[in-house]
Amino acid sequence: MSRLDYDESDVRIRSGRGSRPRTKTRPEHADAEAAMVVTVDRGRWGCVLAGDPHRRVTAMRARELGRTPIVVGDDVEVVGDLSGRPDTLARIVRRAERRTVLRRTADDTDPTERVVVANADQMMVVVALVDPPPRTGLVDRALIAAYTGGLRPILCLTKTDLAPAAPFAGQFADLDLTVVTAGVDEPIEKVRALLTGHITVLLGHSGVGKSTLVNRLLPEAERAIGGLSGVGKGRHTSTQSVALPLAGGGWVIDTPGIRSFGLAHIRHDDVLVAFSDLAEVVSDCPRGCGHRGPPADPECALDSLTGAPERRIAAARRLLAVLDESMAY
Template sequence: MSGRVYDESDVRIRPGKGSRPRTKTRPEHLDARAAMVVTVDRGRWGCVLDGDPDRPVTAMRARELGRTPIVVGDDVDVVGDLSGRPDSLARIVRRGERRTVLRRTADDTDPTERVVVANADQLMIVVALADPPPRTGFVERSLIAAYAGGLEPILCLTKSDLADPEPFAAQFADLDLRVTTAGRDDPLETVEPLLTGKLTVLLGHSGVGKSTLVNRLVPDAYRATGDVSGVGKGRHTSTQSIALALRGGGWVIDTPGVRSFGLAHIETTDVLLAFSDLAEAIADCPRGCGHMGPPADPGCALDALTGPAAGRVLAARRLLAVLREGA
């Protein structure tokens, strides 16, 4: 037998997958630059540095973000190649807190909500006065989504050469809703000041003239326009949301033409909190009040309001009825 004495220096340990020390410490990315997301396309996000449309970069989502959803309008921090050259790629390492959100579900029975746009100031609901005929239901649903998401709604009526806008606009008078017209022959002097310095989402059915309006507001946008065969049918002329810089400052976000706008994620109080006087009143409602008034909700504090506030109660309850119909 050998008389050799072995010690630890004679032992060889093969490094394995777990041999490298693991740490939960993540880089702080102190050199990250602020940017705004303007496009989303198959795992790539188009961003503009410091909100400057002349400084575009393409970015991917950093591994440490996991599946954190990032949508048009999100404020993000980016690192890496920020040159904006073709084939260059930056990394999104942080997503900022969202100030507002425009959400929707596939339909009123689908509990899964999807954020369409983040951080928008306004929602411009684009409705044609004819061809296709206007639908109050779509406007009401869009208003509910705007109020619940913290966006200020604006009703924009197109094709005003085919019908008088007053009768349709009058149906929303008690909501103090801002209304403007943008027919093909109408000057944009009334529309552009509403958008300057703001981040505005444009929402509407296919065929109502939304892309035509975008092309007028942003002449170099080259958004596709075309005829469709009716609401919810035919060719959708915009297939992805995209933020476009306005000449006078601000952004418009053109969204695809929608067929449905589910509201399964929205609660009754989400709507009423958008009206300061109504929000204050419902604090005195009995527990479990649905705020619809008698006979369904006897003792609702909204019934005690008078004057212009009473008109807003009726208008708000009409929105709540739309919300309940889908529940």
């Protein structure tokens, strides 16, 4: 048979991936239902529908979302099997705009931001007064992250039966920081009142009593409790972030114990924006002012304030000094 003898019956068309026309038009998913992400585990997201902790589904991320990051606290919309029965899987098709974000970097040299929690309106930093010994460094760094992320910070001091709270709490007196204690012999009602009706992320080193605090607030949660290692740092007893519902309304987001809190993504002006009484003043500073005061910034407008604001300025500059240290690495 010569080439001229071929006809259409001799041609075989092999179907392939290109046989279906591609389109950028995404489905509308008009039937999608609102949900909140409460757990994340290896490509699967646990979501509660309409904020009801009893209506829980497991979902995957829809293909049209690509690699859109989704974390605990995110408001999303889901479709598919919403029964919540075992072995069923819904799909997350939309992620709502975040109201707040708590970000960190792995360390001070890592430029990559990681969103720890979304849409929390409070952050409670849990610090033990002994075993492990309290460190102002983590609190200062957490405060910077809270101020720049739009979260209201709270300091919770544990193990008050072993050491007084006043000396450590006094170091933050000029930051308008709410301080509460949660010793084992103290009632938990004050802490509960601060958390009810809010979405609060708990942050702290391992071994400070964070999981114990969660178990006191939510006995049914049964969060694992660990002791201290031989080098004075706690073991990681919570391995993943999880949002837990409070009986009176609101959520507590328990996070794994942290060993570092990088601030590579934050700049000086980001911090001062949180100090509403100082933010307007620094608008008169010369370009490039780091607001540190003399000798580094001799023309800083903050130095024009006298009287009561001076202690507030000193507290703000302490946080800026922490940020300077992180930038030095």
